[in-house]
Amino acid sequence: MIKVVVLGSGNVATHLCTTLEKHTRILLLQNYNRKGENIANCGVTITNRPTEIVDADLYIFAISDDALPTVNTEFNHLKGLIVHTSGSTPLEVFSSFERKGIFYPVQSFKKNIPVSFSEVPIAIEASHESDQQLLVRFAQSISKAVYVLNSEQRNILHVAAIFANNFSNFMYTQAEEICQTNAIDFNILKPLISETITKISTNSPKEIQTGPAIRNDKKTIERHITTLTDQKKIKLYQLLTAAIQHYYE
Amino acid sequence: MIKVVVLGSGNVATHLCTTLEKHTRILLLQNYNRKGENIANCGVTITNRPTEIVDADLYIFAISDDALPTVNTEFNHLKGLIVHTSGSTPLEVFSSFERKGIFYPVQSFKKNIPVSFSEVPIAIEASHESDQQLLVRFAQSISKAVYVLNSEQRNILHVAAIFANNFSNFMYTQAEEICQTNAIDFNILKPLISETITKISTNSPKEIQTGPAIRNDKKTIERHITTLTDQKKIKLYQLLTAAIQHYYE
Numbered sequence: 001m002i003k004v005v006v007l008g009s010g011n012v013a014t015h016l017c018t019t020l021e022k023h024t025r026i027l028l029l030q031n032y033n034r035k036g037e038n039i040a041n042c043g044v045t046i047t048n049r050p051t052e053i054v055d056a057d058l059y060i061f062a063i064s065d066d067a068l069p070t071v072n073t074e075f076n077h078l079k080g081l082i083v084h085t086s087g088s089t090p091l092e093v094f095s096s097f098e099r100k101g102i103f104y105p106v107q108s109f110k111k112n113i114p115v116s117f118s119e120v121p122i123a124i125e126a127s128h129e130s131d132q133q134l135l136v137r138f139a140q141s142i143s144k145a146v147y148v149l150n151s152e153q154r155n156i157l158h159v160a161a162i163f164a165n166n167f168s169n170f171m172y173t174q175a176e177e178i179c180q181t182n183a184i185d186f187n188i189l190k191p192l193i194s195e196t197i198t199k200i201s202t203n204s205p206k207e208i209q210t211g212p213a214i215r216n217d218k219k220t221i222e223r224h225i226t227t228l229t230d231q232k233k234i235k236l237y238q239l240l241t242a243a244i245q246h247y248y249e
Numbered sequence: 250m251i252k253v254v255v256l257g258s259g260n261v262a263t264h265l266c267t268t269l270e271k272h273t274r275i276l277l278l279q280n281y282n283r284k285g286e287n288i289a290n291c292g293v294t295i296t297n298r299p300t301e302i303v304d305a306d307l308y309i310f311a312i313s314d315d316a317l318p319t320v321n322t323e324f325n326h327l328k329g330l331i332v333h334t335s336g337s338t339p340l341e342v343f344s345s346f347e348r349k350g351i352f353y354p355v356q357s358f359k360k361n362i363p364v365s366f367s368e369v370p371i372a373i374e375a376s377h378e379s380d381q382q383l384l385v386r387f388a389q390s391i392s393k394a395v396y397v398l399n400s401e402q403r404n405i406l407h408v409a410a411i412f413a414n415n416f417s418n419f420m421y422t423q424a425e426e427i428c429q430t431n432a433i434d435f436n437i438l439k440p441l442i443s444e445t446i447t448k449i450s451t452n453s454p455k456e457i458q459t460g461p462a463i464r465n466d467k468k469t470i471e472r473h474i475t476t477l478t479d480q481k482k483i484k485l486y487q488l489l490t491a492a493i494q495h496y497y498e
Contacts, residue, residue: 088469106437106438106440106441107440107441107444108441108444119440120440121436121437121440123437145436145437147433147434147437149433153431153432153433155472155473155476156427156428156431156433156476157428157433157437157438158473159427159473159476159477159486160423160424160425160427160428160433160435160438161424161438161441162460162461162462162473162486163420163421163423163424163427163486164420164421164424164438164441164442165438165441165442165445165459165460166458166459166460166461166462166463166493167417167420167423167489168416168417168420168421168442168445169445169449169454169457169458169459170454170458170489170492170493170496171412171413171416171417171420172412172413172417172449172454173453173454173455173458173496174409174412174416175409175410175412175413176409176453176454176455177455178405178408178409178412179405179406179409182402182405183402184396184398184402184405184406184409185396186409187370187394188355188370188372188394188396188406189355189406189409189410189413189414190449190450191355191356191368191369191370192355192356192357192410192413192414193413193414193417193446193449194446195356195357196414196417196418197442197443197446200418200421200439200442201439204422204425205418205419205421205422205425206422206425206426208418209415209418209419209422210357210414210415210418211411211414211415212411212415213411213415214415220337223404224404224407224408224411227404227405227408228408232492232495232496236492237408237411237412239488240416240419243419243481243485244415244419246481247419247422247481
């Protein structure tokens, strides 16, 4: 039975407490948060005093990236494995701890929307092999998708996520704006967008690329450029069309 | 009761026949296709002879864009409203017909995957007001999402779809490739991608943009550029970061 203390009061801390409290093979001993609030509205013991934190195998700091360095001074009396949940902070942030690790759930959480942790990918890292095993065992007990990644790989995953989320979302913004300036309901495109996502669940996105760029359909590309009126969108259309053509050359 | 003939043997023709044959307020009289095949494996009468096509209110040519001009010579004996299902072909392609229109289902179809037409957005256009009414009535009897768009708007919708599908899919390709070259499983990112799609079903993509570009987080942007090794991806990262920053300025 792995004994766990969750520290923090944000979305990740809340969902972790909710999930761990019901778990039969994990013992959630305590939640620490500054205000001493019962964040998950559950039966877990709450404290807001660092000195009252009980002995555990695993301490999960689900706090903001900026606050992580303060753990070295405020919580340096803790024994056991100390981990954080940040995707972009290296292991070394815990400079005053010898046993340290990362438990990074690759999903965005909202407080009031229930999360099925079993579907959330978890990226794991630890400074010691035995702690990595402990973390993997812990993570696998709540998620079906556990990956061991070192800090460099996690950084690369973060770059990939910029393309997969931030940049693709910016494309949706462009599409919505093109619709809006022409009194077309953006909802018309949503089933098509969902379809792309359904497709990449079983196909490589590389294999399902369609459109005038990959077909080198010059007539349609020319018509589209004439259709667009915003110079920045024209530039973006041309750059991305060229990038696609170059990629599939 | 609207009397309909569907012409063609592709994915759209097949799904239309399957849907219309079961319909209680639409009378599917016939399917024409060159090979005389029973494409939808249903009870509809099939013909492969243009002269045997029966009288109907509506003829739906669900054939390839390239083949549409041939309708003017091969099928110019047909009375009733003649429509095509193409998103990028103007109404004027049917030069020898007086009553013409467009019935464009904004979704990609695959032959063996069932489609719930009630969820498929339909873009409608017709050269006559009365025919537009007929088409809207017909479309609304099979779909909850019917939009009247003229050829210019449909062209604009097509441009918007390039951003929403082709360009966003290319971003997924970049993300997958970044993962692959670094031995990271691309599946880790799929729940995050799905989450973005869930979010834009109720939020404007403009409002949910996140990431280092919009935060102007120079340190992370610099780290990401150093992480990437492929010059084309670096260029793309820089251009899109600049575009996002410019957009939200």
